Amino acid sequence: MYDTLRFILKEEELNNEISFIEEVSCRLTDVKYYNNRVVGRIKNMLVDIRGTTLIVEGSLTKWFLGNNYERFLLLWEIRSAIRSLGSALGVSIEKAKVSRIDIAFNFSVSYVPWLYLTKLLYFDSYHRSNIEKETLYFDRYDCQLVFYDKMSELKSCGVEELEDLKDLNLLRYEFRFKKVTKLFGEVRGSCLYDSDFCLSLLEKWYRCYMDIDKQVEEVGLKFTGVKGMKESCVALCMSEINMFEAVEEAFVKKEINSAVKFAVLQELRRIGSIYCDCDNEKASLIDELTKKIDNAYVMLKRRYNVSPARLELLNRSYDNVS
Numbered sequence: 001m002y003d004t005l006r007f008i009l010k011e012e013e014l015n016n017e018i019s020f021i022e023e024v025s026c027r028l029t030d031v032k033y034y035n036n037r038v039v040g041r042i043k044n045m046l047v048d049i050r051g052t053t054l055i056v057e058g059s060l061t062k063w064f065l066g067n068n069y070e071r072f073l074l075l076w077e078i079r080s081a082i083r084s085l086g087s088a089l090g091v092s093i094e095k096a097k098v099s100r101i102d103i104a105f106n107f108s109v110s111y112v113p114w115l116y117l118t119k120l121l122y123f124d125s126y127h128r129s130n131i132e133k134e135t136l137y138f139d140r141y142d143c144q145l146v147f148y149d150k151m152s153e154l155k156s157c158g159v160e161e162l163e164d165l166k167d168l169n170l171l172r173y174e175f176r177f178k179k180v181t182k183l184f185g186e187v188r189g190s191c192l193y194d195s196d197f198c199l200s201l202l203e204k205w206y207r208c209y210m211d212i213d214k215q216v217e218e219v220g221l222k223f224t225g226v227k228g229m230k231e232s233c234v235a236l237c238m239s240e241i242n243m244f245e246a247v248e249e250a251f252v253k254k255e256i257n258s259a260v261k262f263a264v265l266q267e268l269r270r271i272g273s274i275y276c277d278c279d280n281e282k283a284s285l286i287d288e289l290t291k292k293i294d295n296a297y298v299m300l301k302r303r304y305n306v307s308p309a310r311l312e313l314l315n316r317s318y319d320n321v322s
Helices: 060-065 075-089 113-117 150-156 180-184 189-193 195-211 226-240 243-252 258-276 285-304 308-321
Strands: 002-010 029-034 037-042 045-050 053-059 097-109 120-122 127-131 135-139 143-149 169-177
Touching (some): 002 060, 002 189, 053 060, 053 075, 060 075, 075 189, 097 180, 097 189, 097 195, 097 285, 113 169, 113 285, 120 243, 143 150, 150 169, 169 180, 195 285, 226 243, 243 258
Antiparallel strands (some): 002 053, 002 097, 037 045, 045 053, 143 169
16 A cells, blocks of 8 residues: 655654664665765665654555565554564654655556556646656645556566566556645654554545546447537547646636636536446446456455454564564
């Protein structure tokens, strides 16, 4: 579930019982020293010590499993990963403030991932942008959705152990919470393996995908009546161009006002829902991806919906094994 996390811990939060520059820096590799600042690494984690403040950033899944593509971490594994990171640094990461949270899951799809990205058109209040054709962003000041070709990313990073994955098309959907405190209030490391907190992150990840306006698949014109003909013409346009972006552009140019923009977007969504519901002999690309995300959401909710008593039991069992 968790990919990149950023932890911030101050010496005063540990009652000044430790000096980060003296006692944490000696545990790091690739160390660089600056004026009252030390930067280094511990495995895949970037560690930045700025006076009495410790900043740790990196993929928690990669820290624990060695990679972030094979599977996601379960609740008790998240707890174990955070504790092992703290043990390696010699500080309690559970007490650290969390300022960034990325959650992500990979999906094996039938075709190359960029084909699916072209079907994700518009998300109200988010800026849509592409980095080449393998990556798609929906960006806002406090959070960001990213869709990309995971295999392409792994190859570009020089990962060689891909024999079991070489024939797969892996699409990764990543949600980045850039302003954690604004969105959730104060979040500490110990919150990351809280069942309710994990479920709230998962809900945001799922709902935001579902709220994206998606491209209508190619449709035929209907001449069953004037209304049907007009709607099918609009649907045909929607299958060829990004009508949502066209409306946004008209609004930015002040060719339409906010009331017209709202009404037109609502009508596009209404027509889109009608034609998306049409029976097709073969599931569309967007139907395939949405079904996979739907199924993952249901499965993940079951995995992360763990009562405190059961979680404590699982934690004890896991601690005994490890």
